[in-house]
Amino acid sequence: MIKSFLQLNTIFISILIESLPFVLIGVFISGIIQMFVTEEMIEKWVPKNKILAVLYATLIGALFPACECGIVPITRRLVAKGVPLYAAIPFMLTGPIINPIVLFSTFIAFGSSLKMVLCRSIFALAVAILIGLLLAVQYKDDQLRKKEVISSSMPKTLKEKWMGTLEHSIDEFFSSGKYLIIGAFVASAMQTYIKTSTLLAIGHGKMSSSLVMMALAFVLSLCSEADAFIASSFQNTFSFGALAAFLVYGPMIDIKNTLMLLQSFKTRFVIVLIAYITIFVFVGSLFI
């Protein structure tokens, strides 16, 4: 018992050592964006045409490096400022997945190979665009829980901005690092105590293995900068498609994300959004 706990701990620490540097890079960039990029800058560029807006927002999301935990408040702020829902949501969905840090960590985690990096990006783009188009048809209003007046007073001097960046980085480290540590612990406990045969029994078929990995992504609530390392530790157990589902589903929706969304958006809308993400990722993973 003690011996197996020590092995659990060793696996747990090794996951943290691998992923913490990426979390550090992530929180720092998130801090820079918080301080130096204004909502107005992004909003000015949203096209009037709905389809164009969806594609454009998806692309912006792809270029925008953010953690899934940091992007929900940003999305809410964008929507409150008048960015249409069908543009803001695809932005929120691709932001945490397609960005240099996440793709680089995916590259490293999957043995310096581009296969999973490409698969993850294309899969995420497709899901985000489809959901954006659906939302454009379905919703006319902003679906926010309540309208709030946001006074985002940005610090003026450059020194203040950099100080704010660092302060935000540390805040972000403590809020997202927590979910990473808990997630790493749960993952290593599963590795140590759950026999592979048990996991295989749940996730044997193509369909059920995708569902198991998606459920896992939801429960573990990993930061997208680090989840590739957890996914690669399941390479022995699950198929490539199921791992891709894990890597796309997790950053789009998970426990901590859902809680944050429920604080900002109407419950009905959050449920509809989760249902869409689940269906698209699941169906998509069957074709990989």
Next chain:
Amino acid sequence: MLRTYILLGFTFLFFHLHTTGDISKYINMRYSYLSFSAIFIFAFLTIVQFRIANRKENGHHCHDETCCHHHEEDQPKWKKALNYFVFIFPIASALFLPIATLDSEIVKAKGFRIPGFETESADPFGQRQFLRPDTSIYYGKEGYKDLMRKELAVFAKQSRLVLNDNNYLKAMETIYQFPGQFSDKEIEFDGFVYHDKTTNSQQLFVLRFGIIHCVADSGVFGLLTEFPENPHLKNDEWIHVKGKLSTIYFQPFNVTIPYVQVKEWHTIKAPEEPYVFRGYD
């Protein structure tokens, strides 16, 4: 102030792992530059946090909504305590608990089976990374075949295979890929003993854990060995074996696998570096 200590703790943890060299018991050293840079980032953040905490204590409370959006102060005390405990736990457990080495217990937990030889198996879920290293997932089908042929050329030339830390995984992968090519070749390698419930008294597996990035993605790799007589070895004893490669139809797994007819063997001390790593060039 607690935040400063936690950041300091992480700085020290990464520093400690690098100076003592213990880091190699957790991750593939190929990626150590990442955790090495983390020392400096953590150190820097510690200083920043220290200044922020000081500033707040001096009453210059941050009045800007954009930088104080995490309403830490609103949380009940027990929630805050639990919050920080999550951060303190890994620092403490990494520094004070001994590092475990993966052994036969984990082999049991991870399950154990031998995959068939066809790489393009109809059942992709049957591919387990046990015994036989399979890196095909990292390469395209064609690229993988090319790579395997290249490695086969290297190993097939040698009349005797002497495996060490550097070529262990590559050699194992090639042997499992082309078992026929290696029949009757002499082989020499180290590993720990693993008795499976399917092996008889003269058979046992000699295995090593291979690591791709960190301990979490490890798999066990090695060969079935057959001794002339019961060697009376226990699980996790390290041995050096010398013998002849051959193939055997292994009933429990319904598959023909390579195995070693042991000629000479002796027990050895567990190596300084129990894991083998694979680089991808």
